[in-house]
Amino acid sequence: MGKKRRSSSDSPDGGNRLSQAKEQQLRAALQQIKAANQQLAASEQQLRAANQQLQAEIAERRHAEQEAHYAREYAESIVETVHEPLMVLDGQLRVVSANRSFYSTFRVKPARVQGRLLYDLGNRQWDIPALHRLLEGVLLERSTFENFEVEHDFERIGPRIMLLNARRLEQAEHKESMVLLAIEDITERKKAEEKLQAAHQQLKASEQQLRATNQQLRASEQQLQASNQQLRASEQQLMAANQQLEADINERKRMEEKIRAALREKEVLLKEVHHRVKNNMQVISSILNLQSRHIQNSHTQKVFTDSQNRIMSMALVHEKLYESEDLAKIDFAGYVRSMTGYLFGLYGAGNSIRFNIDIKNILLDVNTAIPCGMIINELISNSLKYAFPAGRGGQIYIGLHQAEYDKLILTVKDDGVGLPEGMDFRKTESLGMQLVVMLTEQLDGSIEVDKRKGTTFKITFAAPNNNHKVQ
Numbered sequence: 001m002g003k004k005r006r007s008s009s010d011s012p013d014g015g016n017r018l019s020q021a022k023e024q025q026l027r028a029a030l031q032q033i034k035a036a037n038q039q040l041a042a043s044e045q046q047l048r049a050a051n052q053q054l055q056a057e058i059a060e061r062r063h064a065e066q067e068a069h070y071a072r073e074y075a076e077s078i079v080e081t082v083h084e085p086l087m088v089l090d091g092q093l094r095v096v097s098a099n100r101s102f103y104s105t106f107r108v109k110p111a112r113v114q115g116r117l118l119y120d121l122g123n124r125q126w127d128i129p130a131l132h133r134l135l136e137g138v139l140l141e142r143s144t145f146e147n148f149e150v151e152h153d154f155e156r157i158g159p160r161i162m163l164l165n166a167r168r169l170e171q172a173e174h175k176e177s178m179v180l181l182a183i184e185d186i187t188e189r190k191k192a193e194e195k196l197q198a199a200h201q202q203l204k205a206s207e208q209q210l211r212a213t214n215q216q217l218r219a220s221e222q223q224l225q226a227s228n229q230q231l232r233a234s235e236q237q238l239m240a241a242n243q244q245l246e247a248d249i250n251e252r253k254r255m256e257e258k259i260r261a262a263l264r265e266k267e268v269l270l271k272e273v274h275h276r277v278k279n280n281m282q283v284i285s286s287i288l289n290l291q292s293r294h295i296q297n298s299h300t301q302k303v304f305t306d307s308q309n310r311i312m313s314m315a316l317v318h319e320k321l322y323e324s325e326d327l328a329k330i331d332f333a334g335y336v337r338s339m340t341g342y343l344f345g346l347y348g349a350g351n352s353i354r355f356n357i358d359i360k361n362i363l364l365d366v367n368t369a370i371p372c373g374m375i376i377n378e379l380i381s382n383s384l385k386y387a388f389p390a391g392r393g394g395q396i397y398i399g400l401h402q403a404e405y406d407k408l409i410l411t412v413k414d415d416g417v418g419l420p421e422g423m424d425f426r427k428t429e430s431l432g433m434q435l436v437v438m439l440t441e442q443l444d445g446s447i448e449v450d451k452r453k454g455t456t457f458k459i460t461f462a463a464p465n466n467n468h469k470v471q
């Protein structure tokens with residue numbers, strides 16, 4: 001049985017880390033709430049102070065208005081003493097005068113203001129019917145109004161939010177009444193209120209998040225408890241599985257040791273089989289060699305020599321398998337070098353004929369190596385016997401390459417005199433060519449012959465599995 005791996009979130013340490021992260025998140029949310037509460041308290045204190053200041057200023061302005069009933073000059077002197085922007089409007093609501101605070105606050109000169117309608121001040125007209133009705137009421141009914149909020153875009157200072165307070169100014173007999181208009185810029189206070197409202201909303205959101213976090217924390221705790229119970233059950237299962245696994249491992253080790261012993265014994269026996277097969281074939285080759293010495297007929301002696309070569313090509317396969325660490329496959333390049341060396345010495349080719357072996361990293365099993373070796377033996381033997389007559393020099397090329405994933409191409413060519421004209425190698429009576437055709441069919445392959453510039457045999461056959469040597 002395999003071990004069941006435990007994720008970090010299922011472990012006690014993983015649960016503690018999750019709990020700590022939730023606690024940190026909760027503390028951060030509480031700190032945000034405290035900061036928001038402090039900011040809210042400060043804003044409320046500022047608002048109370050502003051309201052107290054406003055009430056004080058309004059009371060002061062009312063007192064000043066009571067003192068300035070009749071004389072316009074006296075009213076204007078009172079206006080100049082007020083720090084808030086003040087305007088005096090006539091019965092048609094044109095600007096009669098304004099104090100220095102007004103001019104400095106709105107950054108305009110008297111010439112730009114005096115004589116103009118109140119509604120024409122700024123970048124656009126004040127289209128506020130409610131304000132018009134209130135001002136008309138002040139003029140006609142001797143009433144007042146306070147804290148009328150209005151927003152307007154001014155030429156120099158841009159959009160502002162203001163609180164307007166209006167009071168009627170009584171003039172001398174037979175003169176029209178005027179309006180004293182006090183302006184309080186509450187833009188910053190409004191921004192502070194918006195920030196305060198945003199802070200309230202953020203506080204509510206933080207509270208909701210805190211509740212959600214608490215719920216999630218409780219759910220995580222429940223999940224952690226369930227995970228701990230599951231973990232304890234898994235630990236018990238794991239302990240039982242480990243005990244069973246240890247028993248299985250011990251049993252497998254015993255079986256593997258038996259298999260290794262049997263494999264070593266099999267390898268020894270298989271090496272011995274290859275060695276004995278090689279020795280037996282060499283004995284047969286030696287017998288044929290001894291027998292050929294008593295044969296006077298050259299044709300019969302040639303037949304014995306060819307048979308001896310074929311037996312030696314098969315014996316070399318078993319010799320290479322005996323020498324190799326891999327008892328199932330041989331290094332085909334080394335095998336071909338041994339065979340060509342043997343044939344080179346047998347036919348006494350001397351230095352006039354060169355061998356070019358182009359085989360790299362090819363491993364073949366015995367069922368493929370023996371037919372390929374015998375084909376090479378027949379084709380090289382024919383080249384050494386017939387392609388280079390009268391001591392003519394040349395080259396014999398032997399190549400084996402991967403053509404496709406499942407195909408190999410064996411190429412044997414020489415630059416000798418070539419095959420006789422009109423010769424069909426498939427229908428010749430030569431035993432060697434018949435063997436080449438038969439062995440190619442055994443490999444489930446095909447033969448192509450090129451007679452240009454000597455003779456080239458190209459044999460394509462199915463590649464055995466894992467024919468490449470591992471680097």
